[in-house]
Amino acid sequence: MISELFNQWLIEPSLPIELKQQLNKIQDDPAEVEERFYQFLSFGTGGMRGLLGAGTNRINIFTIRHVAEGLALLLKEQGQEAMDRGVVIAYDTRHLSKIFALETAKTIGKYGIRVLLFKESRPTPELSFAIRHYDTAAGVVITASHNPAAYNGIKVYGKDGGQLPPEAAEIIVAHMRKVTDLFSIQVADENELLHKRVLQYVLEDVDTAYQQALVTLREVEHLEDNLSIVYTPLHGSGLVPVVDGLRNFGFTQLSVVSEQQQPDPEFPTVAYPNPEERDAFELAIRLGHERNAEVLLATDPDADRLGVAIRDENGEYRLLSGNQLGALLLHYLLSQKKRKGTLPPDGVVLKTIVTSELGRAIAEKFNMQIVDTLTGFKFISEKIEEYRNAGTHTFLFGYEESYGYLIGDFVRDKDAVQAALLTAEMASFYKTCGKSLLDGLDDLYSEFGYFQESLHSITLTGKEGQEKIKQIMEAFRRDPQRFLRQTPARYIEDYKRRTRQWADGSLDSLSLPEADVIKLIGEDGSWVCIRPSGTEPKCKFYFGVDKPTAEEAKSTLHLLETDVMQNVNSAFS
The missing domain is CATH 3.40.120.10 (Alpha-D-Glucose-1,6-Bisphosphate, subunit A, domain 3)
Structure with a gap:
């Protein structure tokens, strides 16, 4: 099957010359051929991301069209209204991003679905904003976020401006599975789409808004x-x-x-x-x-x-x-709103399960509810939309430890532009009070305790790496305490089984959706969370502690990290 796919690509007349050259170079390298063709790049709620290059397991115009075709068929199923509302497409500054954005537009546009395409590169959060600004049925951004230059990808958003929920992503995947020959996906002519006004370029008006x-x-x-x-x-x-x-x-x-x-x-x-x-x-x-x-x-x-x-x-x-800046922004927002009398009684703060618990302590001081979500900003945006539809809770702030923050819900994804502006305002305000943001952080630690966190990642690439990550997760699921010897677990949360198991063996149910994540909470409040990355070939280990002094926090965190990672390395090296 792999050799057949490789040969099909090698003789394909529409294959760009640079991709054909790549295949010619590797045709005598079975391992490289397998790596490029052993699977189709997977598409999930976080989109699709990978190395650029030739093959079904790479990002190229054909795998990009594959996703675009699935999205177009989803919108067709939703009916004429969704097709008329259409799709807005943005892209970042990576290799081929502009080309991939146009290929996406031409694939979707051939069905008569309205397409609005950014003239220039713009941030992912502005794409999220544009969906609601133009009232489109969906949005697409071509990006691989902060990955190295050899990567690119595609992310799909729903009409609320948030990343697609699992149900919609599964429909796209179902349509993609029906396409076994990527070269069979047709695209329209750009000029014809422009002439019919199916395709329109946008920029200045959405920038202003x-x-x-x-x-x-x-x-x-x-x-x-x-x-x-x-x-x-x-x-x-x-x-x-x-x-x-x-x-x-x-x-x-x-x-x-x-x-x-x-x-x-x-x-x-x-x-x-x-x-x-x-x-x-x-x-x-x-x-x-x-x-x-x-x-x-x-x-x-x-x-x-x-x-x-x-x-x-x-x-x-x-x-x-990310945890420190998130805590500072949260405290600043709540303090300013309290000072002005604009702090809503039904206010809610959203964070992920691997984000510092310092945020919880801050929110509770202001009598604001704080809600945990699974890792990934899409889950924060889902909660915002859920609260808006139900007419309950006023969204105040959402953040995750991986440097993602959201203040105004006119965007439904993490927004570095928003965060940059509010950080500058916060720093200016602190300066008028004779303080720096570092002084403000020390104040938070003095009031709430010394919360310290860290992240370790094991990179495991390719097919063999995927199997190793599965083995690590299965081992933790079978005997999590084996990897945590310094601090006995008070309870263990398994998000795949959706259970919380206490030290005495009793079980509670977890309300969050199913996910391949395990979190161990120690008797002293220290915690460890393990999960495969959704966008990179990594297994991630998150650590958190809370102690009365900085020295105790640093020492405890170091012991916790060493304990877990030494056990992992000895078991899976």
């Missing part, structure tokens, strides 16, 4: 222009909306890292365009020292994740973790 919505997030109307900021888009799509947004918020002391200002799919100045990594801040830190900047901001290529560094008392820059 998005900026108008962003301004409504301001909590303090008359801030001093007292903050020096350095921003880097890391060669991605965040430049225009972040710079325009900061200026609309009144910040004029803004410097952009010139070497990383222009879109570049190679991301030549960074090994990994991920604002979670200090290396991604190297040039921003250099410019920060030159400009004496107090705050450094960095967005990933599709500008849904925000990294922040703050200048300390020694003039050095400290990166905030």
Whole structure:
């Protein structure tokens, strides 16, 4: 079967020359042939992401068309109204993103389904905003988020602006399974679609509307222009909306890292365009020292994740973790709303099960409800829509430890643009009080306890890697306590079985959806959570502790990490 697929691709006349050259190079390498053709790239609620290249297990125009065909057939099933409302498509700055966006438009447009296509690269959150702005039935963004330059992908959104729920994703997958020959998927001509006005290009009006919505997030109307900021888009799509947004918020002391200002799919100045990594801040830190900047901001290529560094008392820059920035933003929002008398009695904060418990302590101080969701921002957006439809709860803030934040629900995915603007406002407000954000973080720890978290990942690529990840999850499911010896488990949550098992063996049911996730909570409140990544070939291990002092928290976290990871490595090396 693999050899047949390979040969079919090799002789396919429509195969672009660069893809044919790749296949010619590997035809005498059975392992590489198998890696590229042993499966069709899987599509799920998080979309589809992978290495660029030739093959069914790679991202290329044919696998992109495959997803687009499935989405088009889903909209056809939903009827003429959905087809007339159509799809809005955006893309980031990666290799072939613009081409993939047009291929998606031509695949969907051939059915007469209305398509609105961004003229230029724009962030994923602006795509989410555009769906509701244009009242389309769905949305698509071409992106691989913060993955290295060799990757790309496609994400599909529903009419609420959130990533597709599992039910809709399954319908797309069902349609995709019916297509066994990717080369049979037809596309329309771009000029013909434009002539028929089935395809329209958009940009300026949605940019303006998005900026108008962003301004409504301001909590303090008359801030001093007292903050020096350095921003880097890391060669991605965040430049225009972040710079325009900061200026609309009144910040004029803004410097952009010139070497990383222009879109570049190679991301030549960074090994990994991920604002979670200090290396991604190297040039921003250099410019920060030159400009004496107090705050450094960095967005990933599709500008849904925000990294922040703050200048300390020694003039050095400290990166905030996703949990730390989330706690600061949450406390700032609730404090300002309480000060103004706008804190709603039915307010709700949403976070994921692997996000710090510091957020819970903060929300409860303000008598706000805090609700956990599964990992992935789509689950946060689902809860927002659920509350809106039911007329219950006022959404205040949603976040996850992986640098994703949402303040205004006019977007239904994590939004680094929103987070950048509110972080700048928060830092400016703290400065008027004679404090930095680091001082504010110390205040939170002093009041609520020293919450410390970490993440370890094991990368296991290819078919063999997938099997190893399954083995790790099965081993934890059979005997989780075997891997956690320092702290006896008070209870164990298995989201695949949807049960919480207590130390005495009794069981409770979990209300969250089924997922391949296990979480162990120790007697001292320390916790470990294990799950396969939904977008990368990794098994992820999350750790969290809460102690009275920083020293105790750091020591306990280190022992917990060492205990689990040594046991994992010895069992699966």
